[in-house]
Amino acid sequence: MNRAVCITTWREFKANKVRIIMLTLLFLAPLVVFTMRRCTSPEALNEDLLSHPCMASLFTLLWAAGVIGREVQNGTIALVLARPISIATYVYSKWFAVAFAASLCAVEAVFCEHIISAVNSPALLWQTEFLTNSVERVLLCFGTAAFLILLSSLVSGLKDLALLAGFGFIFMTLATVGSMVHHLCAAANFDAELARGLAKSVEHIFVGIIYPYIPLSVFFSGDLFAVGSLISYSTLITCSLALAIKVLTRKEFSYAAD
């Protein structure tokens, strides 16, 4: 981990007005929605209105988009690697910087939501749901950040967003084809247990990559599903970072004219 790389990543984000505006919107939108709901529906008073943990993914995406790709595009990465910094250190630093910053934003958002709930009905202040929610978000940030770092190391500039969209598109296509096959089989009275199992596994893998969510409540109940999600989570982080390091090691950073 390199302090200078982390700090520069954060400062660069701060220097980008568009991202700051988007960050603010991402922060305010759920707050506004919940405040409105509280004001309009009285039955919402008894529960802590927290946004879905998937908000953490959005924060991570905002922080991670092009985090390595833009350095490759500008050529600044070469001057960093000209220093005694290994590519592995660079990748870990970027990952940590993104995940930490996104976690901070996501957790802060949950806290604000919780406070707003508590202002309306003070009894909610001592509910601990928001703590679980926060930890889930932090885990989600670190997992998502690893995958997005990998995408960013593959391409230059902000093209990792396109990669992500492509990834999502493939997932949707597969899901559609899967359900069509399922319907056809059902119509033909043909029992396709294997095909259905296969489709489910593919879906799990895709979801595990894009949305590495570990549901803590299930986890502590000792469900086998939770163990599975923990394994896929750690695999995602290890493989993504290792691949990103591999990709960057193979890349050439040329200053010569094309």
Added chain:
Amino acid sequence: MPELLDERPINAPDSPVRAGIFVQNITKTYKGGKVKALSALSLEIHPGEALGLVGPNGAGKTTLLSCLMGFLRIDSGSILIDGEVPDALTTRQLVGYLPERLTFDRWMTGRDYMQYHHELAGMPESTRKSDCEILLERVELPPSTWSMAVKKYSRGMLQRLGFAQALVGKPRYLLLDEPASGMDPSGVLIVRQLLKTLKQDGLTILLNSHQLDQIEKVCDRVAFLKEGSVNRIEDMHVKIEQEENLIIRWLAHTTELGVEDFGRIAQKECLNIAEINNDFARVSTASSAATVKLIKALVAADFPINEVRSEDTRLERLFINSSKEGS
């Protein structure tokens, strides 16, 4: 400039590792072998020397420097810097680099940029501020610009910042790709002066520059690159006899002697009189000894010469000759 000096121990003379940069038979192609940038290039850079790199555009100078930095992977051959490969972390501690086209995080200020690189280079935090300021002063960036965002810097100012950045890790080797490009005349002078001081301090310098006079004034040896390999290496300390082109001026209004007299005297010592005017002539002599004779003869004849200078430098003539050779 003791603050800038590399204090790391140098290999003992009997150590099996040879100090210096050793490039052996490297080839480098782009686009999967379609563009040949370097072919069978070999070069040695000895500790403490300044080696100039000269060659036409596209000769592969920048590619060579990028290979030495480990940014590009060579197809074959070997590069050793103090016995280590270029992309070893220990090597990177020894090498300072100024790229041809500088890249900056545009939002940073000049001072931020220096401090960022100071930290990346693993230098101690206690001296960070002072080290960076000393270097910014060395390249004569005015202090008022230190807190300015680099996106507001002019090309020459960026180049100065880049030069300061190359010195930030107290390098033992300095690889410079056209350090004076885009600089104003005073910048060019500063770079030249800085290079001389750094060389005196014992840094080993590889200087790729189109400014032949700069190379001539700073470098001990000059390598001529052409189509990806070293064409010839010239030792600038060895004097050679070669044709000299001179420009001679005299004070025409103070003398009875005229153009014909000049022609008569010059004829004997010159190979060729290219141009002759009322108070000015361009001639070429066979050697520096012939030049001395010519000047003596003119003085003896009471010719009021007030200026004799070389029309082109030794390196310029070599460069022109080496470009002609191949074609």
